Amino acid sequence: xxxxxxxxxxxxxxxxxxxxxxxxxxxxxxxxxxxxxxxxxxxxxxxxxxxxxxxxxxxxxxxxxxxxxxxxxxxxxxxxxxxxxxxxxxxxxxxxxxxxxxxxxxxxxxxxxxxxxxxxxxxxxxxxxxxxxxxxxxxxxxxxxxxxxxxxxxxxxxxxxxxxxxxxxxxxxxxxxxxxxxxxxxxxxxxxxxxxxxxxxxxxxxxxxxxxxxxxxxxxxxxxxxxxxxxxxxxxxxxxxxxxxxxxxxxxxxxxxxxxxxxxxxxxxxxxxxxxxxxxxxxxxxxxxxxxxxxxxxxxxxxxxxxxxxxxxxxxxxxxxxxxxxxxxxxxxxxxxxxxxxxxxxxxxxxxxxx
Ligand SMILES: Nc1ncnc2c1ncn2[C@@H]1O[C@H](COP(=O)(O)OP(=O)(O)OP(=O)(O)O)[C@@H](O)[C@H]1O
Ligand SMILES: [Mg+2]
Numbered sequence: 336x337x338x339x340x341x342x343x344x345x346x347x348x349x350x351x352x353x354x355x356x357x358x359x360x361x362x363x364x365x366x367x368x369x370x371x372x373x374x375x376x377x378x379x380x381x382x383x384x385x386x387x388x389x390x391x392x393x394x395x396x397x398x399x400x401x402x403x404x405x406x407x408x409x410x411x412x413x414x415x416x417x418x419x420x421x422x423x424x425x426x427x428x429x430x431x432x433x434x435x436x437x438x439x440x441x442x443x444x445x446x447x448x449x450x451x452x453x454x455x456x457x458x459x460x461x462x463x464x465x466x467x468x469x470x471x472x473x474x475x476x477x478x479x480x481x482x483x484x485x486x487x488x489x490x491x492x493x494x495x496x497x498x499x500x501x502x503x504x505x506x507x508x509x510x511x512x513x514x515x516x517x518x519x520x521x522x523x524x525x526x527x528x529x530x531x532x533x534x535x536x537x538x539x540x541x542x543x544x545x546x547x548x549x550x551x552x553x554x555x556x557x558x559x560x561x562x563x564x565x566x567x568x569x570x571x572x573x574x575x576x577x578x579x580x581x582x583x584x585x586x587x588x589x590x591x592x593x594x595x596x597x598x599x600x601x602x603x604x605x606x607x608x609x610x611x612x613x614x615x616x617x618x619x620x621x622x623x624x625x626x627x628x629x630x631x632x633x634x635x636x637x638x639x640x641x642x643x644x645x646x647x648x649x650x651x652x653x654x655x656x657x658x659x660x661x662x663x664x665x666x667x668x669x670x671x672x673x674x675x676x677x678x679x680x681x682x683x684x685x686x687x688x689x690x
Contacts, residue, residue: 336410336411336416336445336446336447336628336629336630337356337358337409337410337629337631337659338356338378338381338408338409338659339355339356339408339409340356340407340408341353341354341356341374341377341378341381341405341406342405343374343403343404343405344403344404344405345396345402345404346373346376346377346380346395346396346397346403346404346405347373347377347394347395347397348370348373348683348684349373349374349377349397349684350397350684352370352374352685352686353686354374354686354688356659356677357659358410359659359660359677360654360659360672360674360677361659361660361661361676361677361679362663362664362672362676362677362679363662363663363664363680363681364663364664364665364666364678364679364681365665366682369681369682369683369684370681370684370685370686371635371636371663371681372452372635372636373684374661374679374681374686375387375450375452375633375661375663376388376390376395377405378407378448378633378661379448379633380405380420381405381407381418381442382418382446382447382448382631383439383442383448384427384429384438384439384442385439387633388452388454392422392427395422396422396423401423401424402422402425403421403423405418406419406420407419407446409445409446411445411628412628416431416445416446417430417432417433418430418431418442418445418446420442427439429442431445440475440482443475446631447476447622447626447630448630448631448632448633449472449615449619449630449631449632449633450633450635451611451612451632451633451634451635452633452634452636453636453640455608455612456604456607456608456611456640457611458614458615459599459602459607459610459611460599460607463587463588463589466588466589467584467589469589469618470526470529470530470587470589471485471526472618472622473533473618473621473622474525474529476622476626477529477621477622477625478525478529481522481525484518484522484525485522487518488515488521488522488584488585491514491515491518492515492580492583494511495508495515495580496579496580499574499577499578499580500578500579502575505575512567513564515563515567515583516562516563516564516567519556519563519583520562520563522584523555523556523563523584523587526555526584527555529621530551530589532621533617533618533621534550534551536616536618536620537549537551537614537617538550539617540612540614540616540620540652541593541610543613543648543651543652544609544610544612544613544616544645544648545593545594545606545609545610545613547593547594548593548594548595549591549592549593549594549598549610549613550591550592551589551590551591551592552589552590552592553587553589553590554587554588554589554590555584556584556585556586556587556588557583557586563583566583567580567582567583569582591610591614593606593610598610604640605640605641605645608640609641609645609649612649612652615632616652616653616656619632619658620656629656629658629659630659631658631659631660631661632653632656632658632659632660632661633660633661633662634653634660634661634662634663635662635663636663636664637649637650637662637664637671638664638665638671643670646671647670650672650673660672662676
């Protein structure tokens with residue numbers, strides 16, 4: 336898949352902007368507050384139906400208007416796809432191929448993408464939710480039916496938690512417990528399989544970017560010596576006290592190791608960024624191989640936090656993947672891409688195509 340064009344209306348500082356992208360490398364150049372991140376955020380929104388920075392709809396709509404509209408064209412092999420998103424007072428509206436869709440999952444299928452931005456180190460240093468989402472992203476694209484299982488699990492978990500909060504007796508939870516155990520096991524099996532296929536790519540990317548061995552240990556969210564059904568039964572009293580379910584795949588985590596040390600606490604900020612990049616590039620590699628299509632990688636200010644050697648290694652690894660890249664930078668860095676990118680300039684929310 337490659338995004339060939341984007342049209343934004345009233346998205347953040349972009350009143351009206353149109354960009355025609357190269358299927359290879361694209362570089363958006365502009366001073367601070369010109370709208371570079373806004374363009375990447377618009378692209379990511381078109382592929383996810385939500386902000387990659389956790390921004391609310393109100394924050395994304397241009398001041399003083401009521402909605403934003405994004406439209407994009409993409410190609411998947413020889414097939415052309417259109418994507419449309421509108422959000423405002425009437426809520427999120429999603430179109431692909433001119434048809435209204437019920438959920439943003441159709442966007443993710445049409446335009447699979449990953450983002451590396453200055454906050455990417457949080458994938459390593461932050462809480463486990465982002466790491467679960469990371470594994471789930473791979474599973475969504477590789478394991479047919481994963482989204483459905485995940486949605487059913489979330490629904491059952493929500494209902495069980497709601498029952499726990501109202502002080503429902505334990506025996507009334509039995510049907511939720513069975514559902515959670517069955518679906519939770521399916522999630523766990525898929526996540527383990529995803530991590531196994533991703534491990535070689537991660538080890539290689541980690542070695543290339545950091546020059547030392549990286550590895551991870553998956554923690555599934557309940558004790559290793561118990562089935563999920565046993566763990567749920569054993570946690571009943573704690574669940575009642577907490578008013579929420581304490582064991583299950585919603586408690587899973589990925590313990591990352593770098594050079595035999597726990598990455599979350601022991602490595603520098605730049606190293607955290609490189610380790611997070613290694614994770615993301617490994618995921619892109621695996622999903623690309625599965626879909627037999629290049630993916631889209633958004634690189635917001637890759638220069639931040641990295642010395643010139645680290646940046647060169649990162650860019651070399653990215654170019655080696657052969658994915659479509661849209662990157663931003665403050666000043667035109669001649670050394671960022673080896674192959675000349677399609678260049679855009681942005682100034683006060685106005686985009687111009689260079690060259
Ligand atoms: N909803 C909105 N309506 C109008 N302008 C907005 C909105 N949200 C953000 N902005 C403004 O858009 C401008 C561009 O922001 P953006 O983050 O895209 O800049 P940038 O080029 O990435 O800057 P930097 O180099 O500092 O990262 C900022 O001045 C910001 O205040
Ligand atoms: Mg920015």
